[in-house]
Structures are given as C-alpha cells and as structure tokens.
Amino acid sequence: MGTRFIHRCGLLAMIAASFLAAAPALAVAPLVNATLEPSQIALGESAQLTITSSGKGMESPKLPEVAGLEFHIVGQSQRIQLINGAALASSSIIVRITPQTAGVFTIPGLTPNSSPLVLRVAPAGSPALPGKSSGSGAPGMGSSANGIRMVADGAAFVRLILPKRDIYVGESVPLDIEVGLRDGFGRLNTLPTLVGGDFTLNNLSHQPEQAPRVIDGKSYMVLTWHSVVAAVKPGKFSLSVESPVTVRIRTRPQRDSMIDDMLGDPFMQNFFGATVTKDITATSTPSELTVLELPVEGRPPNFSGAVGSFKIAGDISSGAAAAGDPLTLRMHVAGSGNFDRVDSTMFEHLDQWKTYPPKSSFKASDALGLKGEKIFEQPLIASKPGTHTLPGLAFSYFDPGAHRYETVHSAPLKVTISPSLADGSLNAPQAPAGTASSAGPTATASSNTGLRPDHIATEAGTSSLAPPYLQPRFLAIPSLLALTIAGGWLGLRRRASDASNARGRERGSSKDINRALKDMESAARAGDAASFFNLARSALETGRGGENEDVRRLLALADEANYAALRPTHEEFETWLQFMRGRLS
Amino acid sequence: MNGRAPLAWLVIGFLCMACRIQAVAAEETGYSAAALYNSANAYARAGKPGLAVLNYERASLLAPADPDVNANLRFVRESSHVAAEPQRWSDRLVKLAPPAVVAWLGVAGVAMMGAGLLAGLLAPRRRRPRRLAMVAGAALVGFTLSNGLVLWPKLHEAVILSEATPARVSPVPMGDPLFVLPEAETVRITAEHDDFVLVRTRAGRAGWVSRANLAPVVPRR
Numbered sequence: 001m002g003t004r005f006i007h008r009c010g011l012l013a014m015i016a017a018s019f020l021a022a023a024p025a026l027a028v029a030p031l032v033n034a035t036l037e038p039s040q041i042a043l044g045e046s047a048q049l050t051i052t053s054s055g056k057g058m059e060s061p062k063l064p065e066v067a068g069l070e071f072h073i074v075g076q077s078q079r080i081q082l083i084n085g086a087a088l089a090s091s092s093i094i095v096r097i098t099p100q101t102a103g104v105f106t107i108p109g110l111t112p113n114s115s116p117l118v119l120r121v122a123p124a125g126s127p128a129l130p131g132k133s134s135g136s137g138a139p140g141m142g143s144s145a146n147g148i149r150m151v152a153d154g155a156a157f158v159r160l161i162l163p164k165r166d167i168y169v170g171e172s173v174p175l176d177i178e179v180g181l182r183d184g185f186g187r188l189n190t191l192p193t194l195v196g197g198d199f200t201l202n203n204l205s206h207q208p209e210q211a212p213r214v215i216d217g218k219s220y221m222v223l224t225w226h227s228v229v230a231a232v233k234p235g236k237f238s239l240s241v242e243s244p245v246t247v248r249i250r251t252r253p254q255r256d257s258m259i260d261d262m263l264g265d266p267f268m269q270n271f272f273g274a275t276v277t278k279d280i281t282a283t284s285t286p287s288e289l290t291v292l293e294l295p296v297e298g299r300p301p302n303f304s305g306a307v308g309s310f311k312i313a314g315d316i317s318s319g320a321a322a323a324g325d326p327l328t329l330r331m332h333v334a335g336s337g338n339f340d341r342v343d344s345t346m347f348e349h350l351d352q353w354k355t356y357p358p359k360s361s362f363k364a365s366d367a368l369g370l371k372g373e374k375i376f377e378q379p380l381i382a383s384k385p386g387t388h389t390l391p392g393l394a395f396s397y398f399d400p401g402a403h404r405y406e407t408v409h410s411a412p413l414k415v416t417i418s419p420s421l422a423d424g425s426l427n428a429p430q431a432p433a434g435t436a437s438s439a440g441p442t443a444t445a446s447s448n449t450g451l452r453p454d455h456i457a458t459e460a461g462t463s464s465l466a467p468p469y470l471q472p473r474f475l476a477i478p479s480l481l482a483l484t485i486a487g488g489w490l491g492l493r494r495r496a497s498d499a500s501n502a503r504g505r506e507r508g509s510s511k512d513i514n515r516a517l518k519d520m521e522s523a524a525r526a527g528d529a530a531s532f533f534n535l536a537r538s539a540l541e542t543g544r545g546g547e548n549e550d551v552r553r554l555l556a557l558a559d560e561a562n563y564a565a566l567r568p569t570h571e572e573f574e575t576w577l578q579f580m581r582g583r584l585s
Numbered sequence: 586m587n588g589r590a591p592l593a594w595l596v597i598g599f600l601c602m603a604c605r606i607q608a609v610a611a612e613e614t615g616y617s618a619a620a621l622y623n624s625a626n627a628y629a630r631a632g633k634p635g636l637a638v639l640n641y642e643r644a645s646l647l648a649p650a651d652p653d654v655n656a657n658l659r660f661v662r663e664s665s666h667v668a669a670e671p672q673r674w675s676d677r678l679v680k681l682a683p684p685a686v687v688a689w690l691g692v693a694g695v696a697m698m699g700a701g702l703l704a705g706l707l708a709p710r711r712r713r714p715r716r717l718a719m720v721a722g723a724a725l726v727g728f729t730l731s732n733g734l735v736l737w738p739k740l741h742e743a744v745i746l747s748e749a750t751p752a753r754v755s756p757v758p759m760g761d762p763l764f765v766l767p768e769a770e771t772v773r774i775t776a777e778h779d780d781f782v783l784v785r786t787r788a789g790r791a792g793w794v795s796r797a798n799l800a801p802v803v804p805r806r
Contacts, residue, residue, distance in 0.1 A: 379663065450660055450664070451626055451630065452653040453653075454622070455623060461617045462615050462647065463616075464615070465802070465803045466646075467685075467733065469732075469733060470740075474688060477602075477603045478691060480603075481692065482695055482699065484595050484699075485696075488595070488703050492707065496706060
C-alpha cells in the first residue's frame with residue numbers, strides 16, 4: 001500500500017514537471033478530434049465515439065444532441081506526448097452511442113471546423129451489414145453459429161424448424177420454434193410469432209419445453225414450441241419467426257472487451273458496467289417452403305379438404321329398434337392430418353329413414369392434434385318396420401405421400417326395425433284425441449318437424465310455477481282450516497268436560513243428602529234431639545234449603561236442643577224428618 | 586246450540602277467505618301450460634333446444650299429464666343427443682292430477698280429517714262414517730305430500746342454455762373446466778355463489794357453471 005502511494009505521488013510529480021517544461025507548448029490552440037467506430041451497427045447494439053482534445057484550454061467537450069441517439073460517457077483518459085522537446089497534453093473521452101431506432105444519423109461536428117459523423121443503424125436481426133463480417137466482433141452484431149442466427153452479440157437466437165419437403169394447401173405440418181436465451185443475458189417478453197400472413201399457426205403454449213444447450217461454448221436456455229402450420233394458398237414462401245426478447249448487450253467493441261469474456265459471469269460484467277439491457281425483436285433465418293395446390297383432377301365430390309392419412313369405420317347404436325325410435329349412426333375417422341377439415345354429411349337422404357344433420361367430436365391422440373379420431377354421430381329414425389341395410393359410409397381425403405385423392409368405405413350395417421306402438425313415430429306426431437290441439441282453429445300442424453302441434457292458450461295464468469301447496473299464500477288456507485278445526489275441537493272438548501263435571505257434582509251431592517237423612521233417622525230413633533237438629537242445620541247450610549219460617553224455626557229448635565235440652569216427641573221428629581226430605585229432594 | 590254458533594261463523598269466514606284467495610290467484614296473469622308449450626315448440630323449430638327443453642319442463646310442471654308436452658320434450662332431447670330422464674314409478678303419481686288440483690285435494694283431506702275429529706265430539710255414536718272420513722282425509726293429505734316429495738327435485742333443476750357449457754372446478758371465470766355440458770342438458774342445482782351455481786348431472790358429476798349459461802326450471806323471484 002505504501003509503495004503504491006509513493007508510486008502515485010511520483011507519477012503526479014512527473015506530470016507536474018512535464019507541464020512546467022511544456023509551458024511554451026501550452027500556448028498552442030486546442031485541437032478536437034472525434035472518431036466513430038463502427039459507423040454501421042444494428043438496432044440494439046452500440047457504437048463508440050472517441051473525442052480527443054489536445055492543446056490549450058482542454059475542457060470537457062459538450063456532447064452533441066441527436067434525436068434517436070443516446071450518448072453516455074463511459075470513460076476518460078489523459079496523455080502527455082513529448083514532440084521535439086515540447087510536451088503536448090491530450091485527453092480522450094469515450095462516449096457510448098446507443099440508437100433508439102433504425103436509420104441513418106448525422107452527428108454534428110464538435111467544433112465549427114470539424115466535419116459531422118454518420119452512423120448507420122440497421123433493424124435488429126437483419127442480415128449482416130455490407131462491409132462487415134458476421135464474426136467481426138462489432139458489439140451486438142448478428143452472428144451465425146452452427147446454422148443458428150445469433151442476435152445481440154450472441155445473447156439470443158430464434159430458430160424455425162420446418163419439414164424438408166413441399167406441402168399442400170390446407171395440409172397441417174408440424175413445426176418447431178426454438179428461442180435460445182443465453183444464461184443471464186436474455187429474457188423472453190412475449191410468444192414468438194410467424195412472419196407471413198399466408199400461413200396459419202396453432203396457438204402456442206405459454207409453457208414451452210425448456211432445455212439447456214451449449215452452443216460455441218456458451219450456455220443457453222432453449223425454449224421449444226411444437227406446433228402445426230398450414231398454408232392457405234399455393235406458392236413459394238419464405239417463412240420466419242420473430243420473437244421480442246430483452247437482452248444484455250456489450251457497451252464496448254468485442255475486441256476491447258476481452259475482459260468481459262474473462263469475467264464470464266453476467267453479474268460481474270454488469271457490475272463493471274460492461275453490458276446494457278435492451279428490448280429487441282429477434283428473427284430467425286428465413287426458411288423456404290413450397291406450397292402446392294391440391295389437384296383438381298380426380299377430386300371426389302364429397303372431398304371436404306382433408307389432407308393426411310385416414311381410415312374409417314361405422315357402427316350403429318342398436319341393431320334392433322322399433323319404428324320411430326331414434327338410432328345413432330356413428331362414423332369413426334382415425335389417422336393423422338388436418339382434422340379441422342375432416343367433415344362429412346354422412347347420409348343426407350335414406351329411403352324409409354328420417355335423417356338428421358350429424359354432429360362431430362374429436363379426440364386427439366397427440367399433443368398437436370395431428371393424430372386422433374373424429375367421430376360423427378347422425379340420428380336416424382326408421383319410418384317402417386323390417387330389416388334394413390344401411391349402406392357403407394364413404395370418406396375422401398388427399399394423401400400427400402401418394403399425391404392423390406383416396407376414398408375409403410365402411411362396411412354396410414343391418415338393422416331390424418319392429419312395428420311401433422309408441423306415439424313418437426315419424427308419421428304420427430298427431431295430438432291425442434280430446435286435447436285442445438286436435439280441433440282448435442289456431443293449432444298449427446308441424447308434423448314435418450316431428451313436433452306435436454301447438455295448443456290453444458285458454459287457461460288463466462299462474463304467478464308461480466311452484467305447486468300451490470308450496471306457495472305461502474295458498475298454505476294459509478289449510479293452515480287456517482287446521483287452526484279452525486283445532487279451535488273447534490278444543491271448544492267442544494271443553495264444553496263436554498264442563499257437562500261431565502256438573503254431572504259428577506250432582507251425583508256427589510245426592511249421596512251426601514241421603515247420608516244426612518239416614519243419620520237424622522237414626523238420631524230420631526235414638527231421641528237425640530241435638531244430633532237431629534244439627535244434621536238438619538248442616539244439610540240446610542249446604543244450600544239446599546231456602547230461607548223461610550219453617551227453616552228459621554228449625555234453626556231455633558237446633559239451638560234450643562243444644563243449649564236447653566229440648567226433648568221433642570216422636571211425632572215431632574217425624575214431622576221435621578218429612579220437612580227435611582221435602583226440602584232436600 | 587249457543588256453542589255451535591261461533592264455530593259456524595268461523596267456518597263460513599274461512600270459506601269466504603279461501604274463495605277470495607283463489608279468486609285473486611285466478612285474476613293473475615303469468616305462466617300457463619299452453620303458452621309455455623307453444624313457446625317451447627317455437628324454440629324447438631328455431632333450433633334452440635335449450636330454451637325449448639326449459640319451456641317444456643315448465644309446462645310439464647303445470648300440466649304433468651299432458652302427452653304432447655312429454656312427447657315433444659322427449660323428441661327435442663333425442664334430437665339434441667341429450668339423454669332422456671329415466672322414467673320412475675313415482676312419476677305416475679305426479680301425472681295423476683295437476684298440482685293445483687292436488688293442492689285442493691290436500692285441503693279437502695285436512696277438512697275431512699278435521700270433520701271426523703269434530704264429529705267424534707258432536708255425535709260420538711256415529712263411529713263408522715267418522716272413521717271413514719278420517720282415513721279418506723289422511724289418504725288425500727298423504728297423496729299431496731307424496732306429490733310434493735316427487736316434485737321437489739324438479740323444482741331445483743336447471744336447463745343448460747348454451748352450447749358446450751364448461752363446468753368449472755371453482756366458481757370463477759378462470760377456474761379449470763372439469764367437463765362440458767351440452768345444450769338442453771338438465772342438471773340439479775346444489776349450491777350458489779355469486780354468478781355461479783354448483784350443478785350435478787344425472788351421471789353424478791358436479792361443477793360450477795355460470796348463471797348466464799343456464800336457467801332454473803322454477804324461476805327465482
């Protein structure tokens with residue numbers, strides 16, 4: 001550390017001494033010189049502008065302003081030269097120029113006497129610029145490695161892999177799209193797109209295959225899409241793929257950036273300011289493809305545009321049915337090719353059968369949908385009983401391998417139709433007797449569609465489709481009825497209960513009276529006046545007796561018997577006993 | 586006699602109220618079996634099997650025994666390659682009478698049972714006719730309840746109106762599709778969440794379907 005400090009101090013002292021020694025030379029006017037290298041670059045790359053000034057008044061030159069170019073000082077250096085004993089100091093400023101768009105740019109002279117500089121910027125991914133070799137080492141230039149076009153100084157590449165043969169219009173052929181991104185230098189922005197409007201490309205997956213690959217000693221992550229392309233018209237085409245990517249590109253010419261390669265690690269390179277991030281569109285090398293027209297000669301009338309290799313089979317849902325019952329006839333088309341053009345009307349007309357348009361479904365057996373099976377299902381309804389033979393189905397396609405049309409057939413099918421008792425037969429879509437539709441003037445016959453005719457709308461509408469017994473408003477009726485019945489039942493029950501209680505009380509009172517009369521008879525026989533009149537008074541006090549003269553006299557006699565030892569005669573006892581019987585009954 | 590007078594007035598009042606409710610219901614304009622059936626026919630002819638099946642299903646709720654409704658419903662389903670509903674023995678119970686008739690039969694059953702109950706207190710000696718009335722009333726109420734039980738699942742069904750409707754794993758538009766429902770398929774609604782309903786097919790598969798792709802057989806108020 002100390003040695004380095006002494007060395008730096010010595011260097012400064014030498015520079016100061018040189019300035020003093022060169023004092024006469026400082027009187028010379030300053031010279032400014034600017035060089036641009038290279039003068040032709042591709043979009044996404046950078047050029048280097050070196051401004052050297054020497055002589056008196058060395059000041060930082062003002063950077064020019066050019067629309068579409070971005071200037072950025074990346075380094076400065078100073079130098080002292082001794083020429084014929086005179087010391088000449090000069091300084092250099094290194095400026096990185098990064099174009100924002102393609103085109104030809106004129107950088108004005110830095111001094112009034114200096115001439116302007118011209119910078120030509122080509123679109124990204126374009127072929128090598130004239131006068132430059134692909135491996136020239138200019139920053140960010142396209143290069144080719146193993147047949148792959150590199151862009152942005154090898155940060156990324158796009159590759160289109162097509163079959164090496166002519167194809168036919170409408171034929172679906174597999175293709176692979178590869179986008180290679182150098183580890184740490186590139187990032188995919190959106191999905192690649194096919195350049196050329198005369199082809200259709202199946203949707204690309206957002207999750208392509210990813211695999212690392214080493215190309216020219218550099219590690220890449222290669223994203224691969226497997227898809228299918230089809231041509232819409234004949235001719236010779238140049239097909240390519242472009243993909244927007246974000247890459248890190250060098251800021252200095254490659255020959256000056258050996259240290260970058262030595263650093264290797266993108267983080268380290270970024271740390272030292274050797275790269276800059278740019279959004280570019282990478283394009284693949286164009287592939288030539290010849291698209292042939294399908295021959296007119298020998299084209300079958302039922303050809304729907306299917307190109308590939310197919311075979312068919314037919315079956316029916318049931319070999320036996322009743323007239324009027326629907327059956328389903330199926331045609332299985334299996335093989336490989338453009339299944340989106342595989343179509344069939346099956347049977348448009350069959351004697352003694354009603355046919356309906358078929359529906360189809362496709363089940364792919366590979367990820368691209370090139371191989372699989374398409375099933376056509378056609379509803380059929382037999383109108384007459386008997387044994388019917390459905391003729392074999394036919395399907396035509398163009399075989400690109402054999403270069404000719406092919407027609408394949410399925411085997412005929414036998415179906416036994418029994419007489420129908422069902423009301424849904426084809427020729428009997430009649431309304432049942434007695435319904436409004438049978439005689440109404442507004443009823444429309446629609447037997448041709450298999451539907452029964454319309455009805456005459458005469459009934460009143462309802463506010464809800466739910467059954468009335470589930471509607472709260474209607475439920476009020478049985479609820480109130482139940483409440484009424486419950487109330488009535490309770491009322492009647494209570495009335496019956498009261499009557500029963502009254503009868504019970506009546507029965508209990510009679511027993512008491514009889515018992516009292518018997519006791520009074522016993523007391524009369526025994527001549528016990530006190531007991532006799534007390535029993536009589538108790539019986540009268542229960543409410544059975546009214547208040548009159550005899551009662552008052554009997555009560556007085558009761559007191560007299562208790563306190564005055566009254567002794568009535570037998571006749572008097574009998575008289576009062578009769579009186580009590582009369583009162584209590 | 587004095588005890589029966591309030592009961593008589595109560596019965597008369599009840600009958601007046603029942604008549605009024607029925608009269609108000611008759612004045613309403615809304616769904617009619619014939620109108621629904623005719624709409625369904627129009628949709629079927631226009632190539633809209635989903636709406637056709639929906640209107641046939643609604644018409645069959647009001648007129649379950651109508652052979653035209655059932656025949657056309659079966660026809661449209663077969664034409665659309667949608668499996669027809671399997672016929673159950675309990676379906677005959679529904680077809681015996683329209684729901685409105687069934688509802689009034691239930692009311693009559695309640696009335697007969699109540700009359701039998703009251704007669705036991707008013708005229709306890711006539712035991713046989715009283716028991717007969719109670720058994721008949723209980724049978725009518727049971728018939729109405731059975732009818733409701735059979736119809737209950739249908740009241741929670743819906744018809745797919747869009748072609749190839751996806752049934753998703755979750756009630757969000759970005760939910761992964763589990764399977765695809767064909768137009769005119771009838772499904773059962775088991776749950777609801779925002780703009781999606783959880784449906785279950787006859788095959789037992791369940792998935793969330795957007796409300797825009799189906800319509801319940803009994804519209805919600």
